[in-house]
Amino acid sequence: MSALENISARPSFASFAPPSRTLMGPGPSDLAPRTLAALARPTIGHLDPAFVSMMDELKELLRYAFQTTNALTFPVSGPGSVGMETCFDNLVEPGDTVIVCRNGVFGGRMIENVQRAGGIAVIVDDTWGEPVDPQKVEDAFKANPQAKLLAFVHAETSTGARSDAQALAAIARRFGALTIVDAVTSLAGCELRVDDWGLDAVYSGSQKCLSCTPGLSPVTFSPAALARIQARKSKVQSWFMDLNLVLDYWNSAKRTYHHTAPINSLYGLHESLVQLAEEGIENAWARHARLHRMLRAGFEAMDLAFVVAEPWRLPQLNTVHIPADVNDADLRRQLLTDFNLEIGAGLGPLAGKVWRFGLMGHSCREGNILLCLEALATALT
Ligand code: PLP
Secondary structure, eight states: OOTTTOTTOOOOOOOOOOOOOEEESSSOOOOOHHHHHHHTSOOOOTTOHHHHHHHHHHHHHHHHHHTOOOSEEEEEESOHHHHHHHHHHHHOOTTOEEEEEESSHHHHHHHHHHHHTTOEEEEEEOOTTSOOOHHHHHHHHHHOTTOOEEEEESEETTTTEEOOHHHHHHHHHHTTOEEEEEOTTTTTTSOOOHHHHTOOEEEOOTTSTTOOOSSEEEEEEOHHHHHHHHTOSSOOSOTTTOHHHHHHHHSSTTOOOOSOOOHHHHHHHHHHHHHHHHHOHHHHHHHHHHHHHHHHHHHHHTTOOBSSOGGGBBTTEEEEEOOTTOOHHHHHHHHHHHHOEEEEEOOGGGTTTEEEEEOOGGGOSHHHHHHHHHHHHHHHO
């Protein structure tokens, strides 16, 4: 009789012991030992004064990572997708026109978010693997001067392409619109300057270049974005993501209970950000760029061709074409079984055609690149 047929059956399992992998896919990335240790510290209450001071440090550390002075900067409890919905649900009101750029999977999700929030999405399509074309965005604003928002992905994880966030935000500003920017893969992996570039609502993820556990989404909102949220005519449809409520816990002296914060995950994020601050954000960007060049040299020696043209290539997400005579799934399985190495498969139309190699945060180390090149060379010969 199976457990499903016998409710009184008592399950008996050993504690879960995950294998030790090297994570070089599109995220999650490897956690630094200091971050893992922080996660295992004793759980305290989410209203405990010690925890509350840690929250204040966390906001300061995130402002540094985002390069912003925005008061409204904090980690949303939930993965990057929740940060994404938080931005769209709070900034889009029913009937609003939003220009959305789609050059990969995640731009497509932004369209869904606009439509589910009752907005009208004007879609600007670009070829997967290419950056968003600023001229097309300019044309979309000319044709839709009523647009209130421009949404785009800074670092498109499905292809490895970076778009020019500064140029796109400047266009939106000229047309009096605010920006929603996906920085899930860009934060801490390549240049991102929220204030200098004039970005309004930016969300990221804890599991990519910050090298923390998945499940937290750092966000930051400019004063203009906050003013727009506070002036809404309609209630935010989601209770959990309504910033007007969440902020009583994260951004007010009252610290009113909203939901139970993911306490230990926040210890982990704090520790990741302390390490980032010790390294220095610009040094972190430089490390990703330098080690990307090392990985690229190895790929070139193996005749693996990049999907994205050099100027738009993300150092932290390297996408290459799979050679014609190689079986995608077999090779990835071999890397996992023989080398404990995880790399990423292609998504959507790129499934089966490309591999994605992440060099994110603590995974962006010379030792990882040497392992990866050795494993690939073995598997491909
Ligand atoms: N946006 C981008 C660019 C991403 O790469 C991802 C995840 O890979 C997400 C959003 C969604 O993040 P999550 O999987 O943490 O919900």
